Amino acid sequence: MKIVAAKKLLRANQKFAVENRTNFNAAGVFTVNVVGSPGAGKTTLLEAIFGQLDDRLAPAVIEGDIAGSIDAQRIEQLDVPVVQINTEGACHLDATMVAAAVEGLKLELLDLLVIENVGNLVCTAGFDLGEQLRVVVLSVSEGDDKIVKYPAIFKGSDALIITKSDLSAHTNFNADRVTTDMKRLAPDAPVFQVAALQGEGIPAVAQWLINKCKAAGPSAPGSAGGSNPRGMNLSPGKAGG
Ligand SMILES: Nc1nc2c(ncn2[C@@H]2O[C@H](COP(=O)(O)OP(=O)(O)OP(=O)(O)O)[C@@H](O)[C@H]2O)c(=O)[nH]1
Numbered sequence: 001m002k003i004v005a006a007k008k009l010l011r012a013n014q015k016f017a018v019e020n021r022t023n024f025n026a027a028g029v030f031t032v033n034v035v036g037s038p039g040a041g042k043t044t045l046l047e048a049i050f051g052q053l054d055d056r057l058a059p060a061v062i063e064g065d066i067a068g069s070i071d072a073q074r075i076e077q078l079d080v081p082v083v084q085i086n087t088e089g090a091c092h093l094d095a096t097m098v099a100a101a102v103e104g105l106k107l108e109l110l111d112l113l114v115i116e117n118v119g120n121l122v123c124t125a126g127f128d129l130g131e132q133l134r135v136v137v138l139s140v141s142e143g144d145d146k147i148v149k150y151p152a153i154f155k156g157s158d159a160l161i162i163t164k165s166d167l168s169a170h171t172n173f174n175a176d177r178v179t180t181d182m183k184r185l186a187p188d189a190p191v192f193q194v195a196a197l198q199g200e201g202i203p204a205v206a207q208w209l210i211n212k213c214k215a216a217g218p219s220a221p222g223s224a225g226g227s228n229p230r231g232m233n234l235s236p237g238k239a240g241g
């Protein structure tokens with residue numbers, strides 16, 4: 001019987017993640033890994049953001065789901081290029097899946113590539129996909145104790161987006177507690193609150209993303225950087241969270 005240690009798998013993933021990041025950098029594409037529980041509101045958030053980007057960024061999406069293409073169809077309706085990955089049981093994307101999906105996109109035409117990971121607060125924490133940013137989504141109906149109970153995914157994220165704030169009054173969710181817990185684990189990560197269906201809080205998130213794209217390198221968002229490298233940080237980033 002052959003036993004492959006988890007550490008070896010993570011090391012192999014890291015190699016592909018570094019390659020992905022190098023490719024994204026060379027193509028001038030800023031890449032964001034969106035993680036969160038099933039149903040936290042990840043796709044709805046993307047729909048709302050894309051609705052407010054106008055022509056300021058040229059986006060594309062990789063959708064990760066265990067099965068089906070419901071989310072990819074939603075993104076396609078916005079005329080945003082999208083590739084669906086079906087993990088067929090795996091509870092997270094890995095860097096090789098992303099590398100395969102990227103073959104279905106014209107990276108050189110893009111400014112922003114959003115990867116919506118499989119809905120999961122645990123498995124997704126350990127796998128660097130080659131992204132420049134990881135954003136974690138937490139909806140108010142999930143409870144305000146999640147940062148304490150699932151610290152790795154929050155600690156390894158560059159921003160927290162609290163979703164479904166329109167439902168707050170119907171829950172005992174304490175946004176101050178969540179913000180304090182997040183600041184303890186990831187002091188530099190901004191915390192946003194949105195009600196994506198209503199569009200509330202979305203302009204701030206969209207502007208933050210645009211600023212991050214701009215700060216990543218010399219290619220102006222909207223100009224789809226071509227072969228101009230953005231000079232992004234090629235360090236291994238978020239693995240092993
Ligand atoms: N009230 C309210 N409902 C929301 C909001 N955002 C999302 N929802 C609802 O929450 C449900 C799940 O939203 P999705 O965006 O599909 O969630 P997801 O995180 O992409 O789900 P998976 O991809 O399956 O993990 C849908 O019924 C949405 O309409 C919001 O801001 N307010």
Ligand SMILES: [Mg+2]
Binds near residue numbers: 044071116
């Ligand atoms: Mg989704």
